[in-house]
Amino acid sequence: MTTEGASSDGTTEGVSSEDTFDEYADLGATTENAMEIAETSMDRVRKLVPQETIADRIRGKSVHATGDPEFQHLVRFTGPTDDAPVRAGARAVLESRPIVTDITMVKAGITGRGHDCPVRKAIGNGAELAERTGMTRTAASVLELDREGVYDDAIAVIGNAPTAALALADCIEDGTRPAVVVATPVGFVKAAESRERLRAVAAEHGVPAISNVGRRGGSGLAAGLTNELVHVASDVRDGSIDAEWAADLR
Template sequence: MSDRVVHPIEVESYRRMRARLDTTHLPPLTRAVVERVVHSAADLAYADDLVTDESALERAHAALHAGAPVVTDVAMVAAGITRRETVCRLAEAEAGPGLTRSAHAVRLAFDEVGPGALWVIGNAPTALEELLLLDARPALVVGLPVGFVGAVESKAALRASGLPAVSNISEKGGSAVAAAALNALLYHPLSPSKDAL
């Protein structure tokens, strides 16, 4: 993977964000995820809303850079992950009794990738709920679905599951922030730098 060229606007944006939000007390990968999510949404409140675990992020970072598959719930999340191929099976999925298209897409994707993938869910709480029913043994679940119906509950269930995860407490979330959390791990060097963009 070639070195990422960071645009001067992004550098200045991070400078301004860091002038308003002190993240220096956070461990490296947690800091990278928090800052990239805050940056993607221009929402400083994510710093207190996100729930992460540094040791889980370290293992996920290693798996990601070793080539573990990345699965997304919707094409918009996949579109935000620009430096890695992803699996998204929503286009082939079908709804059925008690099953949303998003949940069916999770089943289809799991059939394709098996255990050990990184799952990035930013849109559909039902996709996250379905993932929790599978024996997916994920490297990481970025569970940041957005909405007033099921989002908070599905993220709480993710945290209660004990799976390695990035989630948040509130209804907030969405494709951009879910992709940003995964991108933070993609962009972070294998030899971590404190100020990596």
């Protein structure tokens, strides 16, 4: 069906009035109205999560990604300060380190703008290992990429699979050092536990990490938090970030 001809709510195609399309703007934000309304959305989030520290950028993004104001209290930062893993993540983006996601869906959610980081996914690797051992394909894919050295100095993102988070924790225990870990697997079997273990191992070995507590989480959240690291890096690059925040990032 077409949208030609005036409909009752202003979706007439080809009309030049800008106001006509107000309702079609959101966070896709390459078009005029889209960018206006993206800003409205972030304004609302900033009222829910006052932006007082650089870690608050991540807390705010968690609220934005989940649509839930309370989610800010479920985010955890592993490092000497809450800001530290966010700084480490932004620095890794500025250094164009690889972003390595667990599954295709998380990779699909990583923004293409504001960074030169290669983006790759783990899933699809390690099939032989999975078949031989019975471990999950995502866990095997993490172990396989780790064997190739992919996770050292990388931005390691686990959005879906608890077993991938557990595998990454083992890799860290065995000596791998990602630049930063973003881990938000979701669900009822080992999701919370896998993040707990990842936090413990990351803390022990000095690996900066951003994660959450509880059963919630998922691919959209992981992609959103990673994209916020890219946004912080962009703000550092173009000088629009608070100078104190950016102090060790230029």
